[in-house]
Amino acid sequence: MPSAAAFLQRLSGTPVARAAGVLLCVCCLARVAAADPSCAPGPGLTPARLAKVVDGDTLALADGSRLRLIGVNAPETRGSDGRPEAGAVEATRFARSFLGSGRLGVVVGSDRRDRYGRTLAHVYRADGESLEAALLAAGLARQVTVPPNLGQLDCLRRAERSARAARAGLWRSGAFAPRATATLAPGESGFRLLQGRVTAVEPAGSTWWVEIDDRVSLRIADADRKYFSLDELRALEGTAVEVRGWLTWRNPARARGHPPWMMQLRHPAALAPGA
Numbered sequence: 425m426p427s428a429a430a431f432l433q434r435l436s437g438t439p440v441a442r443a444a445g446v447l448l449c450v451c452c453l454a455r456v457a458a459a460d461p462s463c464a465p466g467p468g469l470t471p472a473r474l475a476k477v478v479d480g481d482t483l484a485l486a487d488g489s490r491l492r493l494i495g496v497n498a499p500e501t502r503g504s505d506g507r508p509e510a511g512a513v514e515a516t517r518f519a520r521s522f523l524g525s526g527r528l529g530v531v532v533g534s535d536r537r538d539r540y541g542r543t544l545a546h547v548y549r550a551d552g553e554s555l556e557a558a559l560l561a562a563g564l565a566r567q568v569t570v571p572p573n574l575g576q577l578d579c580l581r582r583a584e585r586s587a588r589a590a591r592a593g594l595w596r597s598g599a600f601a602p603r604a605t606a607t608l609a610p611g612e613s614g615f616r617l618l619q620g621r622v623t624a625v626e627p628a629g630s631t632w633w634v635e636i637d638d639r640v641s642l643r644i645a646d647a648d649r650k651y652f653s654l655d656e657l658r659a660l661e662g663t664a665v666e667v668r669g670w671l672t673w674r675n676p677a678r679a680r681g682h683p684p685w686m687m688q689l690r691h692p693a694a695l696a697p698g699a
Contacts, residue, residue: 463554463579465529465546474526480515480565483547486526492542494533494573495580496556496565497615499599504614510599515564522558523549533573544573557583563593566600566617566668569691571648577693602666605639608685616671616687622660632657633682634689641682642667642689651691666696 473486480498483491499509501516529548538544547555556576559565560583567584569577587595594600605620620636627633630646634657644652669687676684689695 463557463576463583465548465552466531466575468531469529469548470531472528472530474523474528477516477520477523479512480519480559482542483519483523483528485528490540490542491530491545491547492538492540493556493559494544494546495567495569495576496559497568498559498565499594500614510597511564511594514593515559518559518562518564519555522553522555523547525550533575535570535573546576554579556580560584561587561592563587563591563595563600566615568615568668569693571651571690574691577691581693605637605685608639608671610684611673612685613671613673615669617666617668618671619664619666621664622662625654625657625661627654634660634695635683636665636667639683640667640671640685640687642669642687642695644689648690656692660695660697663697665698668694 472491474483475486476484478484478490479501481493481496483493485491498515498519499512501508501512503509503512527550529550529552530543531546531548533544533546535544549555554576556565557580560567560580567580587593588600600617602617602619605618608618618636618640620640622634622636623638624635625632626635630649632644632649632652632654634642634644636642667687667689669689671685671687674684674686
């Protein structure tokens with residue numbers, strides 16, 4: 425695999441421009457690495473060419489493949505009602521402007537594809553700047569954690585925290601504000617940032633359940649239990665928390681004693697105490 429510097433060199437144009445461009449890009453990359461090493465391109469950086477920005481977190485590449493950014497979730501251009509979610513147009517425009525010429529650097533995740541067949545990857549433009557970090561810093565996406573693609577977890581969480589503290593983008597408009605579980609409507613689903621209180625922690629065979637306000641079940645599957653401590657989860661009972669992820673609605677008659685809303689809890693980073 426080419427190094428980051430070798431990749432940047434391949435993106436240059438003429439021989440004269442190549443020498444100047446590599447120096448500029450490597451300097452830019454060095455600044456990114458100095459500011460936050462975990463945001464800089466890592467091993468496996470390969471060149472790609474952008475064909476189209478589908479939305480804030482999905483790209484179509486010139487080779488015909490589709491790519492889904494690791495670690496972020498931007499508003500959907502086609503929401504559950506068929507219309508763009510708040511901020512979807514802005515996130516798409518931002519990604520298009522940020523990527524510019526369409527010459528990209530891509531680092532594919534250890535889990536290479538999502539359930540829709542899209543390649544899961546971190547994306548950089550030629551100066552080494554991370555698209556995911558830029559979206560988060562602009563307040564146009566929220567950070568998500570899906571194991572085993574955890575390589576830039578700390579960096580991306582810091583980018584969101586900074587945007588949230590500065591009330592950037594959709595944090596200022598309120599579109600990203602966490603919601604109380606009491607505001608959920610029957611049938612509601614999709615990515616949500618919720619606030620509530622842990623009312624129960626229930627190990628059940630190979631699956632652990634965390635109940636929020638007796639309205640939302642957080643399911644920790646056997647494959648993800650290695651990231652959690654049962655004692656630490658139990659210590660959260662009665663505590664206010666913030667949780668994020670993809671919410672699904674289940675027919676109450678089939679919920680088997682659990683609340684009708686369910687969310688897969690994949691990693692402790694998705695559950696923040698004291699919210």
